[in-house]
Every structure is written in C-alpha cells, then in structure tokens.
Amino acid sequence: MRRTVSSAAPAPPPAPAAEEPEPLRTTFSFRLPRGYLAEDGTLHRDGVMRLATARDELVPLRDDRVRENPAYLTVVLLGRVITRLGEITDVHAEVIENMFASDLAFLQELYRTVNSEGHTRVSAACPECRHEFLVELAGGRLGES
Numbered sequence: 075m076r077r078t079v080s081s082a083a084p085a086p087p088p089a090p091a092a093e094e095p096e097p098l099r100t101t102f103s104f105r106l107p108r109g110y111l112a113e114d115g116t117l118h119r120d121g122v123m124r125l126a127t128a129r130d131e132l133v134p135l136r137d138d139r140v141r142e143n144p145a146y147l148t149v150v151l152l153g154r155v156i157t158r159l160g161e162i163t164d165v166h167a168e169v170i171e172n173m174f175a176s177d178l179a180f181l182q183e184l185y186r187t188v189n190s191e192g193h194t195r196v197s198a199a200c201p202e203c204r205h206e207f208l209v210e211l212a213g214g215r216l217g218e219s
Contacts, residue, residue: 100125101157102188106177110159110169118160123152123181126189130154139167152181 101124109119134140134150146167153167162169170178198209 102184104181104184106173107180108174108177110162110173110177112160112162116160118162121159121165122157123155123184123188124157126151126155126185148178148182152178152185155185156181 101122104121104123106119106121109117111117130151134147134154137146137150139146140150149170150167152170153165156165156170157163159165159169170181173181199206
C-alpha cells in the first residue's frame with residue numbers, strides 16, 4: 075500500500091474583517107467650566123469648536139495684536155475655531171479675551187487635544203486605586219462634558 079503525502083500547506087485562517095474606520099469628526103461640542111458672561115448678563119456655557127486648518131494657524135501670525143504680544147495668538151486662534159458659544163454664532167477674539175481664565179485654559183486644552191491628538195479622549199488614573207480609564211473631554215452630546 076502506498077501512502078501519498080500532500081505537500082500543500084494548510085489553508086491560512088481567514089483574515090479578520092477590516093474594521094470600518096471612524097468617520098472624520100470635525101466639530102466638538104463642549105461645556106465651559108464657568109461660562110462666558112455676555113454684556114447683557116446672559117451666561118453662555120455650551121459651544122462648538124471645529125478642527126483647525128493650516129490657515130487658522132497661519133493667519134493670526136499676521137495679526138498686529140499677535141505681533142505685539144505673542145501670547146495673544148491663543149485668543150485670535152480660538153476666535154477662529156469656535157463656531158458657537160451659547161446663542162452667539164459670531165465668536166471672535168474680543169469674546170475670547172473676555173472669558174474667565176479657567177474657561178480659556180479649558181479651551182486651550184480642548185484645542186490642543188482635538189488638533190494634535192485627533193480626539194477628545196485622554197487617559198486618566200484614579201488617585202486612590204490607580205485604575206486607568208479614558209475620559210471624554212468634550213462629551214458625546216451637545217453640552218456634555
């Protein structure tokens with residue numbers, strides 16, 4: 075009796091199905107820690123920031139206020155990328171410069187996160203048990219933070 079040995083290698087396992095890439099997210103809802111207090115006394119806390127373009131980062135460099143005081147770059151830049159703040163749809167540098175410092179710091183961090191890292195999730199750890207988890211800075215729904 076003659077045995078034949080197959081030289082064919084076993085079929086490789088099927089490749090895993092390609093994961094669908096997440097759609098590009100270009101706007102990010104946020105809620106300010108304190109809120110922008112408008113001249114009429116209205117407090118605006120919920121807003122929307124869009125992703126920055128190269129133009130958004132280049133145009134402020136020609137602004138005289140930025141040339142005189144480089145720290146003003148943040149104010150001009152945020153005024154370009156925040157598309158709504160409460161009922162205000164014309165957000166500009168003068169609105170940003172009248173915000174509370176804690177809100178400005180929050181917006182700077184949100185800008186850095188969405189434009190540098192591409193998302194609004196940051197890694198965090200419980201100070202007591204050291205459990206690590208992700209925190210969503212901008213929230214998944216309008217006004218959620």
